[in-house]
Amino acid sequence: MLLKFAFQDFLDDRRFKNTTKSNIKNYQILLGEFINYCIDNEVMNVEDITYAHVRQYLLHCQEKGNKAGTINTKLLRIRAFLNYMVECEVIKKNPAKKIKPQKDDIKIDIFTDEQIRQMLSFYRRIKQREKSYVAYRDYMMIVSILGTGIRRGEIINLQWSDVDFINQTISVFGKNRTKETIPITDKLAKELSAYQTFCKQFWGVLSDFVFVKRDNTQLTENAVMLVFKYLGERMNFKDVRVSAHTFRHTFCHRLAMSGMSAFAIQKLMRHKNISVTMRYVAMWGNELREQNDKYNPLNTLEI
Structure with a gap:
């Protein structure tokens, strides 16, 4: 299945499930970056995405300066998309499933x-x-x-x-x-x-x-x-x-x-x-x- 069609189908499914507009926008931006990265690297079909592609993309994000929290959020979005592809029987296994989240130094801002x-x-x-x-x-x-x-x-x-x-x-x-x-x-x-x-x-x-x-x-x-x-x-x-x-x-x-x-x-x-x-x-x-x-x-x- 072509990635661009699979991406649109995933977004339509989230809208059908009454996902909030802010979450839809979040998927469009964060997951959209991954879809574009794959296409730019000549990965045109969902079936062609491998563990290495996902890991390489996240490494690319890290090199761009993304912090651990941002990378982990992107990983969650990619996993959700690929899980949906498994549910639709487009692919058999989620290649992002075994990628572990990065350790994140937790700092929560509060006001004095x-x-x-x-x-x-x-x-x-x-x-x-x-x-x-x-x-x-x-x-x-x-x-x-x-x-x-x-x-x-x-x-x-x-x-x-x-x-x-x-x-x-x-x-x-x-x-x-x-x-x-x-x-x-x-x-x-x-x-x-x-x-x-x-x-x-x-x-x-x-x-x-x-x-x-x-x-x-x-x-x-x-x-x-x-x-x-x-x-x-x-x-x-x-x-x-x-x-x-x-x-x-x-x-x-x-x-x-x-x-x-x-x-x-x-x-x-x-x-x-x-x-x-x-x-x-x-x-x-x-x-x-x-x-x-x-x-x-x-x-x-x-x-």
Whole structure:
């Protein structure tokens, strides 16, 4: 089967399975690079792809400067494509199955309290000076992620009908396309209520969506990315990337440092697998600190 047709068939299958638009785009870019690499190297058919082709492509990516995490993501996309080809009986075995992921030095960015204060103060100054909707919206986006850990896509799709001010919850469609309910604090509920009042006064007609563009239409992924890119440029932090996901990580970090149980953190972060949650707890949980304080060898030494 010709690679270009197999690639299109795979994307159509993912659309049929209701894969998110962002994941489809991810496949188009990351898997598309591999398809183009194969064709450029005269591998025209799926049946001609070998273990060596996949490994050589990943080596090529490494030489271009791709980090271990990026290479591992590309490997996952290639495996998914070739697994689909096995399901369709185009090939008998997945040649990428035996390629092991690279060891990745895990560094998860989080914001300090001072950095968070700087960002919120930045938007407060603009809002007070210019009475700008955009500044208030961006301020509330940050506050909402810090208060709930919701994802970028969930911010984009959040509607006022999803916000329950009485029971203090918000409902989101999570990563697995299932509706999930998240508790919000009294503080966040009051912030959202004040923001809703401002939106009604500013727009006249309240949009269905909590966060909208300058023309009162739903935000796009690109628009949200530009918000955080602009903020990152203004803040110019040297040690951390300003993104929606960094705010989500910061939410998780504060939960782990507070001593919250891994089970509770998993529920609030909505991780499908608790092993993901445990990775955060292992890095940030205060249990390690407490155990070290209790059993450290220096405790019994006169120094």
